Amino acid sequence: SSPFRVPRGGGISQTDKKMDNDMQAEITIQEKKRNPRLFFMIRLLFITYYGSLGALMPYLPVYYHSLGHSGQAIGLLGAVKPLTTFFVAPLWGIISDYTQKPSLVLQFTFIMSLCLQLLLPLRDNVNYLVTMVFLTALFNAPVKSLIDSMVMDKLDENSRGEYGKLRLYGQLGFGLGSSMVGTLISRSASQSQPTAAAAAAAAAPSTEKIMKGAMEVTMEAGASAASSEEMTKTAALTLSALLSSSIEKLSSITGYKLAFLGYGFLSIPAFLCMKAFRRLDADESVQNVEVKKETTRDVSKESSGARILQGVNMLIHSGDAMLFFFLVFMVGTTSGIIENFAYVRIREVGGTGKEMGICRLVSSISGAPMFWFSGPLTEKLGADRVLVLSLVSYILRFLNYALLQNPYHALPAEALRGVTFAAFWSTGTVFAHKISPPGMKATMLLFMNAMYGGLGQSVGAIIGGKLQSKVGTVHTFLYAALVDFIFVSFVTVYLSVRKESSFKNPKQIALPPTRERKCQQ
Numbered sequence: 001s002s003p004f005r006v007p008r009g010g011g012i013s014q015t016d017k018k019m020d021n022d023m024q025a026e027i028t029i030q031e032k033k034r035n036p037r038l039f040f041m042i043r044l045l046f047i048t049y050y051g052s053l054g055a056l057m058p059y060l061p062v063y064y065h066s067l068g069h070s071g072q073a074i075g076l077l078g079a080v081k082p083l084t085t086f087f088v089a090p091l092w093g094i095i096s097d098y099t100q101k102p103s104l105v106l107q108f109t110f111i112m113s114l115c116l117q118l119l120l121p122l123r124d125n126v127n128y129l130v131t132m133v134f135l136t137a138l139f140n141a142p143v144k145s146l147i148d149s150m151v152m153d154k155l156d157e158n159s160r161g162e163y164g165k166l167r168l169y170g171q172l173g174f175g176l177g178s179s180m181v182g183t184l185i186s187r188s189a190s191q192s193q194p195t196a197a198a199a200a201a202a203a204a205p206s207t208e209k210i211m212k213g214a215m216e217v218t219m220e221a222g223a224s225a226a227s228s229e230e231m232t233k234t235a236a237l238t239l240s241a242l243l244s245s246s247i248e249k250l251s252s253i254t255g256y257k258l259a260f261l262g263y264g265f266l267s268i269p270a271f272l273c274m275k276a277f278r279r280l281d282a283d284e285s286v287q288n289v290e291v292k293k294e295t296t297r298d299v300s301k302e303s304s305g306a307r308i309l310q311g312v313n314m315l316i317h318s319g320d321a322m323l324f325f326f327l328v329f330m331v332g333t334t335s336g337i338i339e340n341f342a343y344v345r346i347r348e349v350g351g352t353g354k355e356m357g358i359c360r361l362v363s364s365i366s367g368a369p370m371f372w373f374s375g376p377l378t379e380k381l382g383a384d385r386v387l388v389l390s391l392v393s394y395i396l397r398f399l400n401y402a403l404l405q406n407p408y409h410a411l412p413a414e415a416l417r418g419v420t421f422a423a424f425w426s427t428g429t430v431f432a433h434k435i436s437p438p439g440m441k442a443t444m445l446l447f448m449n450a451m452y453g454g455l456g457q458s459v460g461a462i463i464g465g466k467l468q469s470k471v472g473t474v475h476t477f478l479y480a481a482l483v484d485f486i487f488v489s490f491v492t493v494y495l496s497v498r499k500e501s502s503f504k505n506p507k508q509i510a511l512p513p514t515r516e517r518k519c520q521q
Helices: 014-066 071-099 102-118 126-140 143-154 160-191 196-225 230-250 255-283 286-300 304-317 319-348 353-381 383-402 407-435 441-497 515-520
Strands: none
Touching: 014 071, 014 143, 014 160, 014 255, 014 319, 014 353, 071 102, 071 126, 071 143, 071 319, 071 441, 102 126, 102 143, 102 255, 143 160, 143 407, 143 441, 160 255, 160 353, 160 407, 319 353, 319 383, 319 407, 319 441, 353 383, 353 407, 383 407, 383 441, 407 441
């Protein structure tokens, strides 16, 4: 018989099998060549970006406290950014999914938020600080989730379980950036006391030179990112004049304002990594390219308004999705209280930038193993139970901070913070990505970030600020621990009687059929 004859019953010939095997082998070879470079770029992006965040974010509430602002003012400032994120982040996700240019959106928003953030320490009054925090949040809202979305899209189905292992480099970067800046702040405080005037006079020329160099590099990076979009170029040129006029005021940075300087310097390599990461698109496998083209064709047929309505319908009809986002909101609310006042509490017992930096480094190091094992943990427990355990850890942290007598007594709470956040964030990111409908990956991750870092943390910051002003930091933490304990008890009972759930094996949620899809069918 002919070797090319197809067997009866629709069988596959030996030639077809050989062609399929050869094609699969070629794809495997390409993946093996691509993955080491891809994983290296992801690790580098995470460690540089989160290193820049670690240099600034832990010290913002303490910076506001050092200016003499009350707990209510600190709570207000802490609520502005997450509340803005809640409303703005999903809109950026829709723009990213609709334009299919997440890299360009990421670079534009990152540069704009960087420039605006560096203008924050120019004045000390609350009205100015609230305005600058709001403007920064408008552009900073999508950055973190866009990075996660791009990373998840680059990984194939077999590699997405490795997200936690890659994300741990961001945790380490955050700790390193925070500890280095904390050391600089501590040394600045100790050296500036005896010879403040002489030190300022000696440091001014060199600091001004450094700041000018940093601003020039930042604006060059912004112009490079904006070369393909006229509006980005215009915005960068508009900000250049404002930044140039602000260099003299930024040149004499001391104390907690050094955190802004560290943030600016560490943001430069982070932006360069974003540009390099974009070039990896050309190296993707044939299968991923075809899937992306098909997804692009499907998404381009639907308006952004239709996708919003479809997303709302999807959430309403999915009990697991509703429970997931509600738990994310509760974790965010608890986080909003503790993240805005934990280091204020450390400062109350005599802590300085050095102790704060060490605490955050311990937090980052302790979270690294959890990022590594977060995948198996989620598969065994389910995303819902991981979030509940995160709330339990917050109860222990509240009690630890409330009973502080020495800055270093906060180390157990900081270690627990690292473990908790690693499990929560990696679990939530993978779960939200897996249940995302076609063409809504970035939107779903940004919505998760809006519920946690937006609505949740803003509510927590406002509640924590009012309580701290009335009853003090210690009693604020004690009341928060009690409320969390009651909530966790109710949720635990509910989950124990719940029978059907897809949290251990999440699947993509299908969008409601549209008219165009019905016509195609």
